[in-house]
Amino acid sequence: MIVARKGKGGSRTRTAMEINLSQNVAWLLPFFFLLVMVNVWSSQGQGCPQRCDCIGKLKTVSCRGKRLSTLPEGIPMDTRILDLSGNKLRWVEHGDLLPFLRLERLDLSENMISVLEPNAFSSLQSLQSLSLRANQLKLVPMGTFSHLSNLTSLDLSENKIVILLDFTFQDLKSLRKLEVGDNDLVYISNKAFLGLVGLKELTIDRCNLTSVSSQSLSYLHNLVTLRLRYLSISTLEDQNFRKLGNLRALEIDHWPFLEFISSHGLQGLNLSWLSITHTNLTSVPTSALRSLSHLTSLNLSFNPISVLESWALRDLLRLKELHLVNTRLVTVQPYALGGLRQIRLLNLSANNLVTLEEGAFQSVNTLETLRLDRNPLACDCRLLWILQRRKTLNFDGASPVCMTPVEVQDRALSAFTDSALFDHFTCQKPKIRNRKLQQISAREGQVVSFICRAEGEPTPVIFWISPQRRRITTKSSGRLTVLKEGTLEIRYAQVMDSGTYICIASNAGGNDTYFATLTVSGLPLDAALMANRTYYAGDLNDTNLNDTRVFLKFTLDLKTILISTAMGCIMFLGVVLFCFILLFVWSRGKGQHKNNFSVEYSFRKVDGPATSGGQGGARKFNMKMI
Known part of the structure; x- marks a missing residue:
């Protein structure tokens, strides 16, 4: 129904619906206001502090970044999650948290707390997670974490903690995760981790530690993951982890002084995952890895490992993932991956590899993912095995790219068609140039050189075989060595060096051989003596990896023999004279000697009268001993 009214100011029309609506709103306003007041009162009834945010259903109070210098008042006693991070709190006293018996998570990170009183958290027996990250703590007193039997995570x-004292964590029987990194730690006491019987994960990083003793780690029997990062440790002690039998993952990262791992450095571990990155290791620690027969993942990235040697990982029979990223890797030798029968992922990206031959693997049939990107690859027959598997092999979104030859430069391996494989991915068998026979006769002590030049695609590797069937390469040292261009150099030639030498030029396309003959004659007597004086003494320190033996010759002339004989005689006569003098002095000084003695004797009786009127019988006379 429409009602019209007319007045001096004009007419105004209102519907009955509008009238009823205005009347109803007028009646509802008091109830709406009352509802808002009830909600506000209810919120205040929970005790939500000013400047904090509360979620009643979750029992959560968040006072993050409110510049609080003290614990705010009005926190509900039934709060389960309390966030006080990003404030200006300076200490935590024993009575501050006493009312919050139901608290399960407490975040005190990014404050200015420098002092923790003993038993500061003892009333929080339901506490499961405690974060004290980014404060000013220098020392954690014994008893700080007493009665926190349900705590599982501590940060x-x-x-600025300098030392972890004995028994610091002895009451944390249920602790699963502990982080003590980025402190000024210089020492961890032997019994600091005593009581952490349930600890599964430990992180120690960015400290001043120079060692982590096996004694302190020996209490972590159930530890599963250990992260040791950004430390100044230069060596791993033998059997440093011997009592961590349940450890499955070990991360060693950013140890710039670590250059070597002894054969017993990882003994006692039963790891599944090992990462040793950003250290100064120059080779794969083969002997140390020998005991890790259950290892499935190995990461040796960002170490200066230029060569992956043959059978370097032969004992890791269960290895499935190998990462060697940015290690300056230049060469992967034949059977470098020998023994890895279950390898699934190989990451060799960002290195200096020119090729990766199929002969480096025990078997390529198990390989699923291969990363060779960011390497200066030469696309020839050595990479043909990758091209043949390019449709099934996963490059993880980073296909390898050819660097040479020029006609295929910057082309991805996955972009080649089947018809183009044998047009580009071919090799040229080596061919030795200038095959003129080299027959050299030399005297002992001379330097002898045999030239061997070869061409082929890829560039062949040249090495020599000695008459004693020893391999001589560019890496050999001592008297026999091969120069970079393939020339064999023999310094201070010996008679034993005589014989036939074989030059072998080898690449993926095949081999070529060449023969050279050397005859070394001995020197005259005087020349040999001079030769011995000039170079043999200086050659004592040379180490010959080819096992070439060096014999030293010492030639003696007549003058030397006479002088040596005279000196020997003089010394002999002097010794004899000295002995006689000793005997004489000894005999003269040995007690009193009797110079006279009497001898009594009887003449044999003769029949008949005595001669000259004398009688027979006993006679005496004296004798003087001179």
């Missing part, structure tokens, strides 16, 4: 990182 003490980014403080």
